[in-house]
Amino acid sequence: MYAPIARGRRQYHRQQPLFTLGRVTMNYTGEQLDEADADLTMALIFAARDQPIGTPVTTNLAALLRSMGRNTGKHDYDWLYRRMKALTEATLFIEARKPDGSAKYRIGHAEVFHIVQQFHYDPDAKNYTYTLDSRWVALFGNREYALLDWAKRLQIGRGQDMAKALQRLIATSSDQVQRYGLDLLKRKFEYRGRLRDFKASIERATRELERLCIVASGRIERSTKHKEQLAIWLW
Numbered sequence: 001m002y003a004p005i006a007r008g009r010r011q012y013h014r015q016q017p018l019f020t021l022g023r024v025t026m027n028y029t030g031e032q033l034d035e036a037d038a039d040l041t042m043a044l045i046f047a048a049r050d051q052p053i054g055t056p057v058t059t060n061l062a063a064l065l066r067s068m069g070r071n072t073g074k075h076d077y078d079w080l081y082r083r084m085k086a087l088t089e090a091t092l093f094i095e096a097r098k099p100d101g102s103a104k105y106r107i108g109h110a111e112v113f114h115i116v117q118q119f120h121y122d123p124d125a126k127n128y129t130y131t132l133d134s135r136w137v138a139l140f141g142n143r144e145y146a147l148l149d150w151a152k153r154l155q156i157g158r159g160q161d162m163a164k165a166l167q168r169l170i171a172t173s174s175d176q177v178q179r180y181g182l183d184l185l186k187r188k189f190e191y192r193g194r195l196r197d198f199k200a201s202i203e204r205a206t207r208e209l210e211r212l213c214i215v216a217s218g219r220i221e222r223s224t225k226h227k228e229q230l231a232i233w234l235w
Contacts, residue, residue: 001028001092002038002168003190004161010034015093019187023097023104030090032190035164039068040083041115042148044130054117054134061126069154084128087116094139107135147171152212163205165189167214170232178232181223185230202230 001018011032018026043064048057061080062072070076092115093108107113119130148171156163169188170178182199185191191198199220206218218232 001026001090002033002035002041002165003188004165005032005034005190009192019184021188023099025093025095027093028090029092031086033086033090035161036068036079037083037087038164038168039153040080041087042150043067044087044116044132045136046150048132053132053137056129056131058127058129061128064128081121084116084119084130088114088119090115105138107138149214152214155212156208160205160208162189162201163208166202166205167209170209170215170234176234178234179223180230180232182220182228182230199228206230206232 009032012030013032014029016028018028020026044057044059047059047064047067051057061077065072065076065080070079091108092113093106094113095106095109096104098104113133113135115133117131117133119128121128148168153164153167156167169180182195182202185202186195186198189198191201203220206215209215210217213235216233216235218230220228221231223229
């Protein structure tokens with residue numbers, strides 16, 4: 001759903017199966033979302049943290065943009081409006097299964113699940129009032145969420161969306177050592193270029209996470225099956 005896509009490469013998906021890890025199936029309809037959209041989604045969830053999920057939340061546009069490390073000029077306001085519309089139009093079907101194969105939960109089957117259920121712009125107050133789908137609670141059940149260092153995310157350099165995507169991925173696991181096959185990562189990050197170019201991008205992303213002490217170290221190595229993989233060591 002979110003991927004470090006290149007500028008101008010945004011596509012429209014209709015019931016697109018998403019590559020997932022574990023026993024989860026996801027289908028997505030809407031514009032391809034990038035790492036800036038991921039930042040916006042996390043900022044909206046954070047701003048709604050003190051209210052029951054599913055109730056309207058009012059936030060100032062400038063404050064919302066600053067929380068993501070963005071400027072507050074007309075270009076940024078226009079970007080925010082476009083991306084709020086995209087998040088409202090985006091829909092998901094999610095199905096999670098237990099280890100025995102039985103259904104754990106299904107979201108978006110009987111009633112469409114929107115990332116943002118609805119939003120309203122007040123041009124006088126320069127506020128958004130938005131509502132998140134109440135079923136976000138099910139996605140965060142049983143501590144199934146990522147603990148992501150937001151301050152360090154804001155320090156990731158410009159043009160380093162691959163590093164942001166990698167940060168989101170490694171935050172979903174508490175394992176001190178994590179290994180991901182390059183072929184798997186290439187599919188997950190929706191990278192359509194050559195594998196050797198993807199490998200170079202992953203290496204740059206890893207160096208950026210090391211620079212910010214988000215990870216202790218990382219390197220590309222061969223697995224026991226002689227496949228190239230990214231190995232990451234956390235602090």
